[in-house]
Amino acid sequence: MLFNLSRLRKQWRGLHARVERLEHQLKETDGIVDALLSDAQYTPHRDLGMNGQHRRKEVVEHLFDRLGFEQVIETGTFLGATTGYFATTFGVPVYTSELISRNHHFAKRSLRNISNIELHLQDSRSFLRDLSQNAVVTEKRTFFYLDAHWYDDLPLEDEIDILAPVWNNFVILIDDFQVPQDPGYQYDDYGPGQSLTMDYLDPIAKRHQLSIFFPRATSSEETGKRRGYCVVASATLADDVRTCELLVAN
Ligand SMILES: C[S@@+](CC[C@H](N)C(=O)[O-])C[C@H]1O[C@@H](n2cnc3c(N)ncnc32)[C@H](O)[C@@H]1O
Structure with missing residues (x-):
């Protein structure tokens, strides 16, 4: 019984x-x-992209101003809202990959009039591995937006392990990450050892000498979906990121 x-x-x-x-x-x-x-065709709007989070957009725009990124690499295109935001706001090449063909085709259609976007229908790991073979791409100062997490298979650790040894100058923004001491920011938890928290990221960051930063703005000051995030800098760019007053070093 x-x-x-x-x-x-x-x-x-x-x-x-x-x-x-x-x-x-x-x-x-x-x-x-x-x-x-x-x-639908992508039309820029302040609530589109980055989960509609205005404070987060200010952080990204500040980092672009200070660090002059030459390209964006996004994992997890979904419908292309953040892809469109990057491409139209910064005018640099944007590479993005999506696993689900329906999402990829939707994004491709919606972003069809924006020429500086390259969309790939591909798992994020093979996408990054392919890009890592291209010296023209790897030598550029790069802003990564790692957002390919939704299913039981969490590719984040592999993604960082693939990119960190190859690119010299990069900053990564990881979406859906726990912001310590601020439960108002939502984050992803895929079960034991698969939760987007410092316990997960710390050993990876140590392995690649990466520095981690969190938003200074509280979740109550944020707009949109209020998803948590962190900013991760390569050793070469950590000092520059540290001067950004919108971020707090971990
Ligand atoms: C949270 S959504 C991305 C949202 C998008 N970056 C934006 O800001 O609008 C996550 C997307 O990642 C995709 N995805 C999940 N696992 C993936 C993988 N291994 N490789 C590529 N895309 C993946 C999902 O299909 C989904 O469309």
Whole structure:
């Protein structure tokens, strides 16, 4: 009897998670169908991209002003809102990769009139490995936006392990990351050892001599989805990032 009850509970939890996933997918499909029917084309708007977070956009724009990035590499295109933001705000080449073909094709259509974007339908790890073979790309000062996390397979550690030994001058913004001492910022938790927190990132950062920074703005000062994030700098750019008063060193 007891055994059956715990089995039933487990089945119920599995069913509940499945329904939640299906609801999420349905909402996403609805959004895409609506946008396709309206022939959506990306038009810059302050609420579009970076989860609609104005304080975060100020941080990114400040970093671009100070550090003069020559390109952006994004993992996890989704519908291209942040891709469009990067391309139209900074005018530099933007490379982005997406795993799901429907998202990729939607983004491709929406961003079709912006020439400085290269969209790849590819897992983020093979995408970064391919780019890492191209010296023209790796020698440039690069802003990475690592946002390819949504499913049980979390590629973040691999992504950093691929890029950090090859690019010399880079800053990474990791989306959905826990901001210590500010629970108002939401973050991703994919289970034991797979939570986007300092416990996860610290050994990776040490391995590659990376410095970590957090937003100075509190979640209550932020707008949009209030997703947490951190900024990670290569050893070569850490001192420059440290001068950015919108960030606090870890
Ligand atoms: C949070 S969304 C990205 C949002 C987008 N960067 C933006 O700011 O609008 C995450 C996306 O990453 C994609 N994704 C998940 N795993 C991936 C992987 N291994 N490689 C590439 N894309 C992946 C998902 O399909 C999803 O579209």
